[in-house]
Amino acid sequence: MTQPRPETLQKLTPVLTKRWLSPDAWKIDVYQQLDGYAALRKVLTGAPDGRGRDADPVHPDDLIKLIKDSGLRGRGGAGFPTGLKWGFIPQGDGKPHYLVVNADEGEPGTCKDLPLMMYDPHSLVEGVIIASYAIRASRAFIYIRGEAVHAARRLRNAVDEAYRAGYLGKDILGSGFDLDLVVHSGAGAYICGEETALLDSLEGFRGQPRLRPPFPATHGLYACPTVVNNVGTISSVPYIVLGGAAWWKSMGTEKSSGPMIYSLSGRIANPGQYECSMGITLRELIELAGGMQPGHELRFWTPGGSSTPLLTAEHLDVPLDFEGVAGAGSILGTTATQIFSDQDCPVYATYRWLEFYHHESCGKCTPCREGNYWMVRVFRRILAGQGTHEDLDTLLDTCDNILGRSFCGLGDGATSSVTSSLKYFKQDYLDYIEGRTAPKLSEKALVGAH
């Protein structure tokens, strides 16, 4: 393992992760000792630093403006401007408004929301209360992945603590603002991370995406105005309230402000979460993670989970912000950087991801349901040493029929690794087809593959 240079270490900007190493930071007493609920006090009681009471409460519209000014963009994958989303909620419409936090975190390789909820659940709860106040919601939900039992338990405990401390329920901190918060566990389906499928699931239906328009901002949960935001997005809010928009913008790049939790996995010495200003490069992240594992050389990587096109060692210096990654032909996504080496096979990795998409496809639309089914079969054929040159055209043609023609982003995401691995690593495919690489799958995998 190599030690990062001091100038690279300075690129770490622990904001959302700053409490993670404090013992028992998930307990409300410790959280409060470490500035917890100061932002909420500032918003609801007017105390400038969260203590005392010598100014007016912050008006909900001023909060929305603050979030707009900070340039905060959603941490769930698409990077939509958060303040703009909150501003879409119609006011004075007489309908209930809802805040729904997307804690489904199912994208392969992604691991930032779960540790956030494990180590610092109160920052999410505090963010929920402030965001609900801003959009005038009196009921909020956190939809958490069914398998994440440990995080759900910790979150429910934090919600109970917040009720007991008077941060949730009726007349919060004497402000007249009421909020109830429900933690709801899903049943473990990747598609339920897609915001409209999540809303259907929350309403008790089978989780499948809804036709848009209408959008959740006007017809969301129970057909009422709803904001759906990622865990990281909402957890950022208390920090922006206390630190201000200019401070938040002092980190990151012009159009991608603030810090970001990059989750690093794969062939590196120290996998884990690294919070840095947006725009850091993979070269710097690998240095922070102690370098590649001994004997491994970087060959390909995902900048934001398996739904984002692969990049290669040529892209080590691409700034990892929304624009920089798009400029290199990929997507920042969930900043899940999965790192593969010269000892990993891009064809096999792509096949494993495709198995995932095929399994998780909800079946609502034909391009994704049928296209992924067929692509898995073509990959099995290639990996069993029985592929043909024509199979490569079939794969590209199938991707062409899925991308942009599917009902939701799952279908589009499934094609990313196929088209990008064929772009950068066509020779690896040819090596299987022309017999230079030994088959990775046995004949058994071919049942139904032709």
Ligand SMILES: Cc1cc2nc3c(=O)[nH]c(=O)nc-3n(C[C@H](O)[C@H](O)[C@H](O)COP(=O)(O)O)c2cc1C
């Ligand atoms: C198949 C699919 C899965 C998704 N999974 C998640 C998820 O697990 N967590 C998440 O926050 N967003 C996920 N999204 C994105 C959400 O639809 C939505 O854009 C996001 O929750 C909005 O929050 P943000 O604006 O704070 O990023 C997914 C999208 C798709 C198409």
Ligand code: SF4
């Ligand atoms: S793209 Fe896939 S997951 Fe999305 S609606 Fe169509 S079948 Fe369902």
